Amino acid sequence: MTSWLLETLVWTAVLIALVLLLRRPVTRWFGPQVAYALWALPVLRLIMPPIELPAWMQPSEPVVQAGEGSQIVFLELAIPVVAPNGPAGSEAAASSMPVAVTPVPGFDFGPMIELGIAVWLLGAAIFLYQRFAAYFRLRDDLLDSACEVGREGKVRLIETSGTEAPLAFGVIDKVIALPRGFLAQPDRTARDLALAHEMAHHKGHDLLINVLVQPLFAMHWFNPLGRYGWLALRRDQEAACDARVIQSEPSETRPETRDAYANLIVSFAAGSNSAPSHALAAPMACPVLGEKSIIHRLRSLKMTDTPKSRRMAGRLMLGAAVIALPLTASITYAASEAPVAPEAPQALGALTAPPAPPAPPAPPAPPRFQDEDVIIQIDPDGEVSGDGTRERHVMVIRTNDEHGEHAEGAEHREHRIERRIVRSHGEMSEEEIEEIMIEVREGLAEADEALEDLPRIIAESMQGLEGMEGHEGRTVVHMECDSSSDEVATTTEDGEGNRTVKICQTRIMAHALDGLREARDEIAQDTEMSAEIRERVLRELDQQIERWENREG
Numbered sequence: 220m221t222s223w224l225l226e227t228l229v230w231t232a233v234l235i236a237l238v239l240l241l242r243r244p245v246t247r248w249f250g251p252q253v254a255y256a257l258w259a260l261p262v263l264r265l266i267m268p269p270i271e272l273p274a275w276m277q278p279s280e281p282v283v284q285a286g287e288g289s290q291i292v293f294l295e296l297a298i299p300v301v302a303p304n305g306p307a308g309s310e311a312a313a314s315s316m317p318v319a320v321t322p323v324p325g326f327d328f329g330p331m332i333e334l335g336i337a338v339w340l341l342g343a344a345i346f347l348y349q350r351f352a353a354y355f356r357l358r359d360d361l362l363d364s365a366c367e368v369g370r371e372g373k374v375r376l377i378e379t380s381g382t383e384a385p386l387a388f389g390v391i392d393k394v395i396a397l398p399r400g401f402l403a404q405p406d407r408t409a410r411d412l413a414l415a416h417e418m419a420h421h422k423g424h425d426l427l428i429n430v431l432v433q434p435l436f437a438m439h440w441f442n443p444l445g446r447y448g449w450l451a452l453r454r455d456q457e458a459a460c461d462a463r464v465i466q467s468e469p470s471e472t473r474p475e476t477r478d479a480y481a482n483l484i485v486s487f488a489a490g491s492n493s494a495p496s497h498a499l500a501a502p503m504a505c506p507v508l509g510e511k512s513i514i515h516r517l518r519s520l521k522m523t524d525t526p527k528s529r530r531m532a533g534r535l536m537l538g539a540a541v542i543a544l545p546l547t548a549s550i551t552y553a554a555s556e557a558p559v560a561p562e563a564p565q566a567l568g569a570l571t572a573p574p575a576p577p578a579p580p581a582p583p584a585p586p587r588f589q590d591e592d593v594i595i596q597i598d599p600d601g602e603v604s605g606d607g608t609r610e611r612h613v614m615v616i617r618t619n620d621e622h623g624e625h626a627e628g629a630e631h632r633e634h635r636i637e638r639r640i641v642r643s644h645g646e647m648s649e650e651e652i653e654e655i656m657i658e659v660r661e662g663l664a665e666a667d668e669a670l671e672d673l674p675r676i677i678a679e680s681m682q683g684l685e686g687m688e689g690h691e692g693r694t695v696v697h698m699e700c701d702s703s704s705d706e707v708a709t710t711t712e713d714g715e716g717n718r719t720v721k722i723c724q725t726r727i728m729a730h731a732l733d734g735l736r737e738a739r740d741e742i743a744q745d746t747e748m749s750a751e752i753r754e755r756v757l758r759e760l761d762q763q764i765e766r767w768e769n770r771e772g
Contacts, residue, residue, distance in 0.1 A: 221336060223269050226549045228438055234261035234547075235439070235448040242455060249533030250525035255459035256537055258432070258452050260544065265435050269549035277552040343437040350433055357381075358388060361396045368402060371395075374421055376414075378402070384487045387417040390427050409483045412464065412476070419463045425456050458519035465520065477520055488513045656755055663763045666731075696720045732767050735760065 238257045246254040365379035374393045378401060386396045395417045404410055420426060432452065439445030461480065468476045700723035701709040707726045712718045739760045742753060 221332065223549045224336065227265060227267075230264050230547045231261045231435060232439060232442060232444055234264055235435075235444045239444075239447060239451055242451060245533065246455075246458070246519060246522060248525075249529050249536075250522055251455065251458035251462045251519040253530065253533035253537060255452075255455040256534075258455065259537075260540060261448075262432055262435055263541065263544055264547060265438070267544065267548050269551045270545065271551045271553055274553045339441070342440045343434075346437040346440040347433055350437075354388075361386070361388070361394075365396070368397070371414075371418060374418065385413045385417050387420040388426060390430060393421050393426075395421075408479050409486075412480050412483055413487075415464050415467070416460060419460045419467075423460060423463060425460065428456070429453075454515050458516050461516055461520060462522075473524075481517055481520055484513060484516055652752065655752075656759070659756060659759055663759065667763070667766070694718045694720060696722065698722055698724060700725060728767060728770060732764065735764055735767070739764065 238260065242254045242257060245257060361379050361381040362377070363379075363381070365377040365381075367375055367377050369376040374395055376395050376397060378397045378399050380399055382396050383398055385398075385401065388394055388396065395414070401410065401413075432449075436445045436449045439448070461484075465473060465477055465480065695718070697719065699721055701721045703709075705726070706723075707730065708720060708722045710718055710720050739757060742756055742760070745753065
């Protein structure tokens with residue numbers, strides 16, 4: 220935080236000085252409005268937060284090596300070493316060894332820096348208090364015994380004895396204060412130009428800008444650049460407001476309007492020698508800004524006819540400066556994880572902690588089944604062995620092709636039942652039994668779908684043989700039964716190499732029913748399965764058999 224405050228103070232001072240140097244040539248080349256906009260640069264730098272970069276972008280600090288220019292001092296001392304086995308009081312030869320002597324730390328400036336920052340911030344707070352207190356006193360003096368004489372949109376027009384020249388003030392409650400009898404003066408051209416000037420202040424939000432820039436100059440309350448910057452900003456503000464008024468006039472009458480406007484500025488400046496400080500208000504002519512302000516405004520009136528191309532170029536240059544402003548931002552780096560320090564070596568003879576006991580062996584992994592197996596767990600109570608595990612009997616209805624592999628197409632498959640024993644800990648809950656039954660139902664549903672798709676798979680496999688080496692002619696597949704054979708699929712070939720394949724879906728269903736009935740009979744005769752599990756499994760199998768019988772019929 221301290222570094223950010225100091226860097227902000229330095230960079231805003233640099234930018235204020237830069238604007239003070241550039242404002243006059245910018246006014247001459249690009250017009251007073253572009254020069255007035257230059258003051259956005261130090262204000263934007265004031266509110267710019269620090270930019271945080273990744274930790275890996277932080278430059279590494281140079282390592283100080285011992286030697287010439289190092290702060291570490293090495294002294295070579297002769298230290299007598301007592302011989303371990305010699306008589307008492309005997310000494311061995313003196314051993315020379317370098318000893319690093321840490322330099323005495325210098326004076327700590329930290330408390331003085333903190334005290335200076337506290338005094339600086341206190342002065343900034345006093346500056347803001349005095350500036351806003353003066354504004355509210357002025358507002359109260361102007362509104363005291365004032366009478367409203369008209370309105371222009373949301374702006375109130377009042378006549379008061381507290382001012383000798385038209386004056387705009389107020390950000391929320393916008394007011395233009397006029398001298399007594401101002402609207403009744405005979406020179407209507409001068410009166411209208413003065414009112415147009417004060418209305419331009421409200422329309423251009425100049426009063427709000429005067430409030431927003433106060434923290435910038437409060438930071439530089441001790442710096443002469445702060446006072447000069449505030450006076451220069453107000454002069455540029457008045458010149459930019461004059462330019463807006465002149466540019467709003469028709470081009471035909473603009474020269475006459477410029478001459479009348481210049482006479483108006485001089486007349487109000489000459490008659491306002493005893494005017495008080497106008498704080499954050501925007502008067503038509505303010506002696507606080509000095510005679511140089513009047514001269515600057517009169518010169519700027521001649522520059523209101525700046526070509527549009529120049530004004531556009533000035534705005535582009537100002538935009539480029541705003542884009543480049545982050546180059547002055549304070550840079551911080553994200554915190555990086557500190558490396559873990561290595562454990563200190565144990566001293567000789569130190570007690571060491573006993574080694575941790577070995578971890579108990581992991582229980583044996585359950586047997587692995589293939590994805591297309593139907594697993595039925597029976598005998599949920601099982602038998603408890605000596606090591607506390609429980610043996611449960613698992614019956615697997617395995618689906619394989621005739622070669623023992625899951626070949627693409629799976630033309631021929633058969634079912635075989637295997638019995639395995641799975642060891643586990645604890646009792647089987649009702650939820651586990653229900654999960655087993657869900658797996659049984661899902662397995663039967665998958666078998667049902669496979670049975671539906673089996674003729675199509677066989678037909679596609681046979682048709683895929685066309686064009687292969689050793690197979691000439693066409694292949695035609697018929698979904699019908701060959702009366703001359705009991706096979707599920709028969710193939711005949713004519714003399715030209717054309718093949719006819721007949722697939723009997725009825726025989727496929729019959730083979731599947733035979734396999735399912737055999738599986739049911741074996742489960743019904745199994746005495747090691749608990750009665751509850753056996754009954755629920757048989758019920759599911761009976762329902763599946765009934766569905767397939769209805770389909771076969």
